Amino acid sequence: MKRLSRRFYSRPTEELAPALLGKLLVCGDRVGRIVETEAYLGPADQASHTRFGKTARNEVMFGTVGVAYVYFIYGMYDMFNVVGYRGREAGAVLVRALEPIAGIGDDVKVASGPGKLTRAMGIRRSAHYGADLVTGGDLYIAGGARRAGAVATGPRIGVDYAGAWARRRLRFWIEGNRSVSRAR
DNA sequence: GTTCCGATGCTT
């Protein structure tokens, strides 16, 4: 499978997030189709980890695009993002759900949610923080074989603290796909 | 169907 290029990630996350739908996330011999994403922008975005500027946790969001931003939350979940933005900005796309393709069983629920998919795929902050998806390593994104369905949009999940930014339609999913996470 | 809660540890 062919890795997506650096150029693919060099665009605003609100464009990158829907473009990733239907692509294949690969970690070793495990594969899932991306069916749900969220765009997180630069420091103006009050829901983004970039909103406090560059810190030890989020520094890769300000660095090379096409690199993994993996963070640990709620004491038990790793979340997988890929860095993307255009020009002198910052940002990343959170992958929220995968359709199982290979190596993770065929239970629809196993990768339906951002905390669950990292467990299913074996993605960990300790192993993959800052990993370059373009040049090498076990973790990457490849073009999908099938065409994705229609793209639906809605507010991002779990960011109600972010005021008007919480209401922007920066969540994207493949309409009707059974692996899309249920909103809370 | 809904709402609430605890788990568990890093970040600000």
Added chain:
DNA sequence: AGCATCGGAACG
């Protein structure tokens, strides 16, 4: 103290 979550319990 709060968190880009989740599964289960309680309730209606």
